[in-house]
Amino acid sequence: MWKVGRALTSAFVAAVLVAGGIFYGLVVLLGFRGIDDTAKLDAKTLFDLVKLSFGVVAGAGALVALVVAYRRQRVDEAGAHREATRLHTERFSQAVDKLGSDSPAVRLGGVHALAGLADDAPDDSLRQTCIDVLCAYLQLPFTPDPGDDPAHQEERHRYLAFRKVRHTILRIIGDHYRRPQAARRSWQGYDLDLTGVTIDGGMNFSGAVFSGGTVNFSGAMFSDGAVNFSGATFTGSTVNFHDAKFCGSTVRFGGAMFSNGEVCFTGALFSGGTVRFGVASFSGGTVSFERAVFSGGAVDFGSSVFSDGTVDFSGATFAGGTVYFHVATFSGGTVTFGRAQFSGGAVDFSGAAFSGGALTFRRAVFSGGAVDFGGATFSDGEVCFTAALFSGGTVAFGSSAFSGGTVVFREAWGSVPRGLLAAVGSPVPATVALASAWLPPSP
Template sequence: MSPRLQRRPVERRGLNLWPVGPVLALAFAVALLVAGGVFYTAWELLGARGLKPEHRLDSSTLFDLVKLSFGVVAGAGALVALIVAYRRQRVDEDGALRDATRLHTERFTTAVSQLGDNAPAVQLGGVHALAGLADDAPTRALRQTCIDVLCAYLQLPHTPDPGTDNPAVQEEHHRYLALRTVRHTVLRLIGDHYRLPVGTHGSWQGCNLDLSGITIDATIDFSGATFSEGLVNFHRATFSSGAVGFAGATFSGGELRFDDATFSGNHMVFINATFSGKNVYFGNSTFSGSTMYFDGATFSGGTVRFDRATFSGGDLRFTDTRFSGGNVSFGSATFSGSDVGFGGATFSSNTVHFDRATFSGGDVNFAGALGDAPSGLVPGAGESLPPGLALPNTWMP
């Protein structure tokens, strides 16, 4: 079953204001309590033991009492005005949000209609319209809706390229190329928006991406992006060509899923990436012709799992990678034809595991690796290394 996207709490819409009568009564009660508290504190600080009886008030005292009365009335009026102004501002803000949401919905309907058109050029316009709507969305939930529609478009089945050998299918071939341009544009826009820093206009960092089951034959670039929350889902995706770049990216939260994916001809780049808290899954994936580079990456937290993955071709490199924390697991993985290199990698804290992994071909080379040997690699006394596995002499019993 495909992993489901993490649900976000539904954003509250509309106002939830108390009736003005109870609010004013409560405000007056609080004001009286505060005034009483101030009076009592002043009484204690002055050390008063009682009131001196007076039978007459002079004009100065009477004038002070009148000023005090007017001050109380003015303060009460100011309090009422403040409460009314606050409520009016809340109502105005809610009205502005409703207007913005209404306008967004109208534009959204138009953009989705364009995306569903038969003409690729109109679809391309719908793609850019939805991306712009996501940037200008008045709430995060509405931004996520726009992104979900773009991801759903990529998940739609599409007719494969009929080729160019038969002149009778030239029109179908040209249509295939046009629709491929639309799909590639969606992938490019996703990468462009994810690379923008959090908090800047147009940044989609933290939003969910459901790209499960799609075919990636283009470049999507997440270089330098920060993944601190949300789910980026490539479950059961097929990477047939192009490149997916995570160079210099930071993975500190949320999930990145490539489980059950097929890597048959593309490039995956995690060079100088930092894994400090995010969970990254490659479990049950098949690597038959792709290249994947983790050179210079740092693993200090989180979980990266290649459990039960099959490496039958292509290259997987961890040159000068540092494993200082977290959990990197190749449990029950099968190495039968890929070139896997850990040259210059540093291992510590028992963070990397190859328990029950199978080596039957290819080249899995730990030459030049430093630190503690990952579990599941070093053979017992009198046992030989499996075919294709090379370990430093310092790790051998």
């Protein structure tokens, strides 16, 4: 806050300027042409001047009182904020101490205490600190499941108890991201750092809204349970699954490492922001964007490795934004765009290597946007466009190399994809099945 002298001076100057502006505006509005002057000061005029003087003095006093009251209010608010911060810090220390307890029940109490502190935090930075501590707890190493061996029964009970603590944190995080951003206890717009976290149970982000901040699952391992993003909305945040691993779960629009579980983005809406799966490894399970809507933003699978499992975009709508598979490697598994609608945006497979598995666009509709296979290599596996409709937009195979595998365009409708016939060559290899209308004329 300014010093009193500076605040009063500024207030007086502002008051004079405002009063002068109002006076000048009234003069112009009322159309005064001049003021009569007289050499004689009568009693009425003198009395009016005395009243005006008292009015000016009273106004100045009121202005001083207003400035002093404002400063007192600011001081009181600052004091209340310091007291709230002090109490928050004390409660925060107690909650963190509970998280370090050897008792699972005490740790569970610490989790709920930290979540409550985040909800009641006096400012955004303190709330973010509480969220960061909960995320950091999930990042801590823990003793793996000792199994069902009766000789390790006590260790297994302890493992299950501490696992419950981690699952409670995941549930609390999901609950807070579903709350409307205007709600006092919503965590929307805050950063969520789950880098390298092992998620061995359910995590529910269904209906969550990511409208700001950064959600980071880089290097995460999903080994059991279901991670559900169905109906989630991505309108301005960055969600990062970079270098994540999928090893055997069902992942519906997921990323990271999944060995047994489910991550679901069914029906999700992407109208802005970025979701990154770059350098992710898919060695099992299913990643599903089924019926998702892409009207903006970007989903990045660049340089990812697909050796097993399924990435499912069935029934998805691409009206904007970009989905990247640039330089991805497909050595197994399935990526499906069956019945997808491409009316805008782009899907980029440039430089991808298809050495196994299957990529299918069965009954997809291309009425706009772009799908780019430029520089892709087809040496094994299957790429299927059976019964697809090419009525607009661009599907390009420029500089693609067909050295093996199967590429099928049977019953496809519409214009031949750009660069396809040149990439396939003549005569058409037995591994490439073109629509009858696209076949070059017989010699």
